[in-house]
Structures are given as structure tokens and as C-alpha cells.
Amino acid sequence: MSSADETKKLVIGLYGEMRLSMMLHELGWQVHRAYIDEGIDFTITKYWCPQCKTYSNQYIRYRNYKGSRKKCVTNLCEHCKTTQLQVVSRYLQVKTSEGKETSRGDVRAFSFHPKIRYDMGDDVFYVWIAVFNDKIDKRCHFYIFNTKDVSKFDNINLDAYQITDNQKTTLLIDPSGEVKSSGRIYDYSCFNDIFYMNFDALE
Numbered sequence: 714m715s716s717a718d719e720t721k722k723l724v725i726g727l728y729g730e731m732r733l734s735m736m737l738h739e740l741g742w743q744v745h746r747a748y749i750d751e752g753i754d755f756t757i758t759k760y761w762c763p764q765c766k767t768y769s770n771q772y773i774r775y776r777n778y779k780g781s782r783k784k785c786v787t788n789l790c791e792h793c794k795t796t797q798l799q800v801v802s803r804y805l806q807v808k809t810s811e812g813k814e815t816s817r818g819d820v821r822a823f824s825f826h827p828k829i830r831y832d833m834g835d836d837v838f839y840v841w842i843a844v845f846n847d848k849i850d851k852r853c854h855f856y857i858f859n860t861k862d863v864s865k866f867d868n869i870n871l872d873a874y875q876i877t878d879n880q881k882t883t884l885l886i887d888p889s890g891e892v893k894s895s896g897r898i899y900d901y902s903c904f905n906d907i908f909y910m911n912f913d914a915l916e
């Protein structure tokens with residue numbers, strides 16, 4: 714890959730992550746980015762009140778101190794103001810891909826190359842981001858699924874499955890985000906039926 718291509722790939726990756734961060738923030742998650750290691754790219758957190766059984770912000774109390782009003786951040790639920798909040802964490806492996814032209818009109822081919830290829834438990838998710846990087850418009854489609862859901866479209870029982878170097882999933886996607894791949898071996902309908910914009914999976 715030329716260095717211009719590598720730069721372009723890096724920019725697309727950062728763009729996808731930035732858009733994802735903004736969406737997660739809108740949904741009330743705090744987004745923490747990994748510094749050095751790959752695998753888990755984002756850790757996201759929310760506060761949960763076990764008493765109210767709802768997500769909550771930290772209750773901010775105001776106190777008069779030496780004649781002025783001071784802000785005091787607590788670890789208490791902002792609804793009931795009495796219960797200690799619990800931190801809910803999710804771990805995301807984020808993969809951004811820019812579509813390549815295909816012979817099928819405006820359908821493009823996106824390839825995803827996940828580094829984690831096994832069930833990592835309930836809290837670890839993939840976010841695959843397909844970017845249509847047109848001159849004027851950049852469109853992002855998000856596919857969100859738990860690591861265990863890979864078994865819905867791939868054969869995780871293959872001996873070679875966890876040899877990650879050559880494992881790639883290529884999806885044909887139209888500009889509306891619909892996955893058009895109808896694999897002879899694997900069924901990708903879960904991308905449209907379940908994974909597309911599935912931010913609820915994180916809740």
C-alpha cells in the first residue's frame with residue numbers, strides 16, 4: 714500500500730471513530746479511547762441506579778461554602794439522590810472500511826478484518842462502520858453486534874478460524890446501508906435484520 718493510501722485509510726478510520734463517538738455521546742455514553750493497544754478500541758460507560766433501575770447522571774449538589782455557592786459532584790443517582798451509582802461498561806472493537814467500486818452500480822465492497830474472533834462475553838462488541846466517502850458527502854452506516862454473534866454469519870468452528878491474518882469478511886453494501894451479499898456458504902441477513910444501527914444492543 715502506498716503511503717498516500719495508508720494516510721487515506723487512517724483518515725477514514727479516524728472519521729468513522731469520530732462519528733461513532735458523537736453518536737454514543739448523544740445516547741448518553743461516556744467514550745474512552747484506547748491509547749496504545751489494539752483489540753479493544755473504545756471503552757464506553759454509563760451510570761446505572763440499582764434502586765431506580767434506570768441510567769442516571771451523577772447528582773450535582775450545591776453547597777454554600779464560606780459565603781459562596783459551590784458545585785459538588787456526588788456519586789449519587791440524580792433521580793433518587795440517595796443511591797450510589799454503578800458503572801456499566803462496554804468494550805468495542807471498531808472497524809471502519811471505505812467501500813470499493815464494484816460492477817453493481819452504486820453498491821460497494823467493504824472488507825472487515827476483526828482482530829478478536831471469539832466469543833468474549835456479554836460486554837464485548839464489534840462496531841463495523843461502512844463509509845461511503847463521496848466528494849461532497851460522507852455517509853456512515855454502523856453495524857453493531859456482540860462478539861458471540863459472529864456465529865450468525867461465519868463458521869467459528871473452522872480450525873483456521875482464529876488465525877486472523879487471512880480472515881476477512883467482505884460485504885456488498887448499497888448507499889442506504891443495506892447489505893446485499895448473499896453468500897453461498899454464509900447468511901448475511903443478520904446485518905440488515907439485527908445489526909444495522911443496533912445501538913440498543915449496548916444498553
Ligand SMILES: [Zn+2]
Pocket residue numbers: 762763764765766769790791792793794795796
Ligand atoms: Zn436512583
